[in-house]
Amino acid sequence: MKKVFKPASGSRISKKDAAVVGAALDKLGTFDPEKIVAAAKSPKSPLHRFFEWSPTKAHHQYLIWRARNLVRSIEVEIIGVENAYTTKAFHSVMVGDGEDRERQYVGVDSVRQNRDLSQQVLENGLRDLERFQDRYNEWKGVFGEVFIGIKTAKAKIAARRNRQMAKAGA
Numbered sequence: 001m002k003k004v005f006k007p008a009s010g011s012r013i014s015k016k017d018a019a020v021v022g023a024a025l026d027k028l029g030t031f032d033p034e035k036i037v038a039a040a041k042s043p044k045s046p047l048h049r050f051f052e053w054s055p056t057k058a059h060h061q062y063l064i065w066r067a068r069n070l071v072r073s074i075e076v077e078i079i080g081v082e083n084a085y086t087t088k089a090f091h092s093v094m095v096g097d098g099e100d101r102e103r104q105y106v107g108v109d110s111v112r113q114n115r116d117l118s119q120q121v122l123e124n125g126l127r128d129l130e131r132f133q134d135r136y137n138e139w140k141g142v143f144g145e146v147f148i149g150i151k152t153a154k155a156k157i158a159a160r161r162n163r164q165m166a167k168a169g170a
Contacts, residue, residue: 003022003026004019005018005019005021005022005023005026006018006019006022008131008134008135009127009130009131009134009135010127010130010131017050020046021046021047021050023046024039024045024046024047025047037051071090071092071105072088074088074089074090075087075088075089076088076089076108087108088108089107089108090105090106090107090108091105091106091108091111091117091120091121091124092104092105092124093105093106093111093117093120093121093124094120095117115164116164119157119160119161119164122157122160123157123161126150126153126154126157129150129153129154130150130154132146132150133146133147133150
């Protein structure tokens, strides 16, 4: 059996790097993050270049990761509507115009009031569903109905996007 390692759906790693990392991890057998870091410490390791070894830079990257994790940890309960519900409090979306466009966190109220932001949130959710489908595709017998629902959601989100583009062009 031949294995070809490739980037996971939605990842930011190149095909070449996925092949290198996949082969290196495969050689480890069973592993956890500690074992990966230990294997990557040697400058000769194919995994070495995927880590920041400068303590100052690594600490800053860790703080950024913690900030993102903190934002993802917060939900908000919406009360005072017919059916109270809980949802993510903040969403990561692109804001600004042209070259000034950048990724920022925006509160759920702002997202709901802005068609572009709400469309971005729907598109992000769809990508999450597609990654789920890619990850569990071999389990179609169990998740078949979920996959049909993903296909339906994809069509609805595309139709919404097309309506918005048509309005913007008018």
